[in-house]
Amino acid sequence: MTDGKARPDSSMSRVGLRDVARIAGVSTATVSRAVNRPESVSEALRDRVNLAIEQVGWVPNAAARALNSNRTGTIGAVFPALALGDFARAIDAMQDALAARDYVLLLARSNYDPELEFSQVRKLVERGVDGLILVGHSRAPGYQDYLSRLKIPYINSFVYEADAVMPCVGPDNAQAMAQMVDYLVEQGHRRFSMIAQTTRSNDRALARYEGVRRALEHHGLAIPPRALFEGKWSIAEGRALLRQAMTLDPRPTALICGNSLLAVGALLEALSLGVAVPQQLSIVGYDDVEFMSELPVPITTVRVASDEVGRVAADCVLDLLEGKASRGQRIPFEIVIRASSGPACDT
């Protein structure tokens, strides 16, 4: 039974550790221990302390704790955009993985702008994040130095390269696309076109393009420069770029799309134009969102478990933080063959 004078919502200045200590009749040190290392304190005291905490409604002050321990329990992440299927799913999963280990996510976005990304990182660092999760691995020189100078661990996500110096968690973009190309060549395709997200300050897009280029080269093939189209990521853009690709002469028999939105746009536009998919044109994408499989003509694509990327990236930083050296992880991908691709037409 609490007597009236100790209501938890008392409008007094906020309750602190000392108040709890006073009520429980112990020292502040004991309260601290009872909370942080319960096993190091006698059971009787532990109970007294917990009771007192309940009574006064004490909530530990994270700032004070951080000031003292040099750790904030906070992980920062900077993503190019949040409203993109794969990133959103990754963040979702990241959040859960962090919460499970009692960390909290400080989120920022860079809008695909390296400068902005840098400044966001600085802001997060000032906020005292214990670790960072970034996207991609290409950084401006000054930026790179800044990061390595920091003592806080960071992870590059959505990329994987075996020889990378920093831990990264993601699929091997280039290899995934190469595998897709192998499949298409196997299907008899020889004339390719590609529509891709602009590779400027986007190393994932660049890696995908490189994967395509090298795989084709390996088969003695290539995408002529005029058959390569770059643009933003949207369905509308995919539609527009497909129209351009269809003006090529001779027409390509296979169209490789750098991401899911472009693929969806390309497919829908092909349907609108009456281009038969896959008879006249095979369309393949990258990344897998629900839409791609539900469209009138489901789209062949590279499936990457984006949530895996998020979850693993989160666990990786936390491992680094706790000293367990973590070397990053390759996230598997899978070529999902659907109705939008098939044997090359003989035209």
Next chain:
Amino acid sequence: MTDGKARPDSSMSRVGLRDVARIAGVSTATVSRAVNRPESVSEALRDRVNLAIEQVGWVPNAAARALNSNRTGTIGAVFPALALGDFARAIDAMQDALAARDYVLLLARSNYDPELEFSQVRKLVERGVDGLILVGHSRAPGYQDYLSRLKIPYINSFVYEADAVMPCVGPDNAQAMAQMVDYLVEQGHRRFSMIAQTTRSNDRALARYEGVRRALEHHGLAIPPRALFEGKWSIAEGRALLRQAMTLDPRPTALICGNSLLAVGALLEALSLGVAVPQQLSIVGYDDVEFMSELPVPITTVRVASDEVGRVAADCVLDLLEGKASRGQRIPFEIVIRASSGPACDT
């Protein structure tokens, strides 16, 4: 020219205000002022201080600052999910609005679980967020008390009710759906079916349903219980529910979908089944994502500027924080009529 002993990346214990003060030959108080209220210090000193800051690479410690000022420069947000088109866009915009005013976003997700939402909020509060952005306005009793007891401002987003006691930022879900119903009735529809996200612990879904119900009632119409289907939010679910709706006898002439994914699923399934849209069935949705307008049959829907919601919500909390009383804001919606809806068939 810096002499060797003062490298910014020196592995000494982290640089602090005192180091800057020492280098600049001033007191710590002056450095603090020069940083936080530059106008209150002479120009010469300001320059000296800034130079020293650069030299030693000082970064203010947010924890110490927070401890002292009781403000963290952090806003917490708890969303049901992040990987959902509208939420993702809102978070995107929120993030920008906060960054513009030098705040940072602490993000958590509740997975539509009120208990989890509550615990996430507690965690954010312990982290010392200055304000909160939540979704919806229905809360469990204990939760509600907890919130009102806190001295920190919060905003309910994605909902708007003129008589709400807490500031909210969002569209009037019920009114939007009512307006959609009016349109459909005007088009001659009398037999309705609705597929909706489960209304359990989702007041937005509930409000939309209520809007439909009341509007129909106003026209002397109703959706019979067996014509109301609830499920999760996904395209696949929309497909499944449409199949169920099509088994009704007599068939509905208009199908109202509670969100965008359900609408897309319903439309695609209708196409698959050979149900003519809108001749045999008008399909309307809620919310607007790019897909809806790009499908073979573009979908009539309620368009809400989700990014507006995020932006305004962010600005609102910050206003509250700065004492400018803010009463929330109604975000406008718009009925976008596309090819998926039309006059009722006379069958």
Next chain:
DNA sequence: TTGTACGCGTTATCAC
């Protein structure tokens, strides 16, 4: 305009 000195709430180091 500038410097001194204290306090913010917690944890860690010592004694006991």
Next chain:
DNA sequence: GTGATAACGCGTACAA
């Protein structure tokens, strides 16, 4: 096992 006390790094009265 427990208690006193000194940091942690910054902001800010207050005095100069």
